[in-house]
Amino acid sequence: MSAELLEGSEALAKAMISAGCRFFAGYPMTPFTEVLEGMAEHLPEVGGTCVNAESELEAVGMAWGAAAGGARAATGSVGQGLSLMQESIAEMCFARLPLVVLNMARGQGDYFQATRGGGHGDYRTIALAPADLTEAVSLIQQAFYFADKFRNPVLFMGDYYLAHVIEAVDIGPVDFEALPDKDWLLDGSTSGSGTARIISPLMPVKRNAEVFVEYGDYLETSGDKIAAIENGMEPLFESGHCEDADYVVVSYGTPARIIRYAVDQLRSEGVRVGFFRPISLWPFPSAALTEATRTAKAVGVYELNAGQMVDDVRLSLRDKVVESIGGISFDDSGFGIAPELTPARVEARIREEMANLSNEVDA
Amino acid sequence: MEREILLSGIGGQGVQLAARSLAQAAMREGRRVLMFGTYGGMMRGGDTDATVVIGEDSLMTPPVVDRVWGVIAMHHLSWPAVSEKLRSDGFLLLNDKVFQAENSHPGPCLSIGATAIATEAEMPQAGSMVALGAFAAATNIVRLETLLDIAEEVLPSYRSQFAEGNRKAMQLGHDAVSGSICEAWGVAEAVS
Numbered sequence: 001m002s003a004e005l006l007e008g009s010e011a012l013a014k015a016m017i018s019a020g021c022r023f024f025a026g027y028p029m030t031p032f033t034e035v036l037e038g039m040a041e042h043l044p045e046v047g048g049t050c051v052n053a054e055s056e057l058e059a060v061g062m063a064w065g066a067a068a069g070g071a072r073a074a075t076g077s078v079g080q081g082l083s084l085m086q087e088s089i090a091e092m093c094f095a096r097l098p099l100v101v102l103n104m105a106r107g108q109g110d111y112f113q114a115t116r117g118g119g120h121g122d123y124r125t126i127a128l129a130p131a132d133l134t135e136a137v138s139l140i141q142q143a144f145y146f147a148d149k150f151r152n153p154v155l156f157m158g159d160y161y162l163a164h165v166i167e168a169v170d171i172g173p174v175d176f177e178a179l180p181d182k183d184w185l186l187d188g189s190t191s192g193s194g195t196a197r198i199i200s201p202l203m204p205v206k207r208n209a210e211v212f213v214e215y216g217d218y219l220e221t222s223g224d225k226i227a228a229i230e231n232g233m234e235p236l237f238e239s240g241h242c243e244d245a246d247y248v249v250v251s252y253g254t255p256a257r258i259i260r261y262a263v264d265q266l267r268s269e270g271v272r273v274g275f276f277r278p279i280s281l282w283p284f285p286s287a288a289l290t291e292a293t294r295t296a297k298a299v300g301v302y303e304l305n306a307g308q309m310v311d312d313v314r315l316s317l318r319d320k321v322v323e324s325i326g327g328i329s330f331d332d333s334g335f336g337i338a339p340e341l342t343p344a345r346v347e348a349r350i351r352e353e354m355a356n357l358s359n360e361v362d363a
Numbered sequence: 364m365e366r367e368i369l370l371s372g373i374g375g376q377g378v379q380l381a382a383r384s385l386a387q388a389a390m391r392e393g394r395r396v397l398m399f400g401t402y403g404g405m406m407r408g409g410d411t412d413a414t415v416v417i418g419e420d421s422l423m424t425p426p427v428v429d430r431v432w433g434v435i436a437m438h439h440l441s442w443p444a445v446s447e448k449l450r451s452d453g454f455l456l457l458n459d460k461v462f463q464a465e466n467s468h469p470g471p472c473l474s475i476g477a478t479a480i481a482t483e484a485e486m487p488q489a490g491s492m493v494a495l496g497a498f499a500a501a502t503n504i505v506r507l508e509t510l511l512d513i514a515e516e517v518l519p520s521y522r523s524q525f526a527e528g529n530r531k532a533m534q535l536g537h538d539a540v541s542g543s544i545c546e547a548w549g550v551a552e553a554v555s
Binding site: 003005134161164165166167168254257258260261264337341342343344 | 371386387390395396397398399400401421423424425427428429537
């Protein structure tokens with residue numbers, strides 16, 4: 001398929017449909033609304049269903065039902081709406097159900113929500129964060145693949161920039177390795193048999209099953225599943241100019257695209273700076289980050305919040321100087337447009353940090 | 364080579380449509396494009412702008428740009444911020460009479476009564492499209508034929524009745540400029 005000039009939100013909708021998504025539910029909230037509109041327009045064209053739900057609670061509940069029935073399903077909101085979905089996201093982890101959840105975030109304040117979660121119990125969700133639309137239309141298809149592969153919800157992190165940028169992108173289907181049949185789905189075929197399948201956060205089989213699984217044992221396997229994802233999935237990342245870098249800037253999402261641009265500019269002037277971009281926020285690419293910062297005297301973390309991902313960077317780099325160099329930046333729209341996020345300001349910020357670096361070395 | 368063009372005005376949606384038309388035409392001519400508009404919760408009369416980046420290869424430029432090669436200024440409302448972004452050797456197209464601010468741009472500049480031309484043709488909303496036609500004539504950033512070609516596909520289907528008027532507006536703007544003033548791509552033809 002050739003490239004089409006599309007607004008980000010519509011491109012995401014079309015890419016989800018290319019990935020086989022056939023059920024989508026959500027409640028409008030900018031900039032998630034635009035994705036919902038795209039799904040409402042295009043999903044019926046392929047026989048799918050898009051529901052404008054009464055609230056985020058119903059939206060995730062509907063998606064849960066569709067996923068249990070075997071459909072590739074997705075929902076989403078902005079971080080505020082995802083707060084309402086936390087209980088269901090946690091329960092779907094325990095019930096082993098695939099789901100893709102978009103967070104078209106307003107700013108980057110939802111890193112903890114995405115990587116730690118606000119639900120109950122021992123669970124983790126894979127979290128993927130693209131830096132631009134070209135990457136996003138393929139990464140969102142990978143999100144469906146990971147969700148099915150690990151039978152676990154996957155968060156996809158976008159923002160206002162991603163929803164509204166217009167680019168020529170190819171939204172054709174991306175191939176991934178074959179997945180096993182969904183032999184667990186509730187399709188009615190076992191109803192009334194006395195041993196009907198069950199999908200529940202509490203148990204994988206009914207009490208009268210030949211091999212019953214006790215609740216405690218089932219909870220313990222939830223922990224095994226976290227390890228299975230960590231062992232079964234290479235964390236995703238991008239890095240550049242890190243070999244011989246004195247200073248490495250870590251950033252994710254749209255700000256990382258601006259960091260990448262600023263670092264390219266600085267490198268062209270001979271400044272020894274590199275960038276590192278986690279694409280999967282969980283699992284976090286700790287090993288790759290360690291390698292990328294081998295020569296760095298210090299590491300700066302640029303994120304549009306008061307310092308969240310910086311925790312994961314510090315956990316990964318126990319013996320490095322790691323500092324938060326971003327910050328909260330909001331214009332009055334409330335949609336997460338960041339006045340501080342311009343190549344010139346970012347570049348100046350990096351220069352400032354690197355000047356301190358050489359002062360410290362000189363001293 | 365990448366060319367960044369900032370279109371700035373006040374809402375309605377004329378500036379956004381002109382930007383979208385420029386992006387679509389550049390893509391049709393085989394170039395890479397990226398467009399980002401801000402109009403947020405602006406009401407009619409609020410400031411609105413759109414940036415279009417056009418290049419030959421994968422675009423590294425982020426959606427937010429600091430420095431632009433060209434500006435179409437339909438109104439002076441956000442001129443201070445806009446003029447700060449315009450490269451000193453960049454090309455400026457001003458909407459004569461409507462644009463009222465002091466302009467000290469040292470580079471090539473064209474002042475054309477885009478809104479006046481549109482109003483005279485009884486399409487006062489089409490000022491941005493007149494300006495886009497003039498900008499294309501002055502820079503050859505895209506061909507007029509391509510702009511006329513894509514006039515319908517950039518509109519939602521329920522607005523397709525305006526395609527003909529927009530074509531006329533772009534043609535009028537193009538005809539109002541006697542020749543190229545600041546070539547966007549040197550003398551080379553558009554890539555195929």
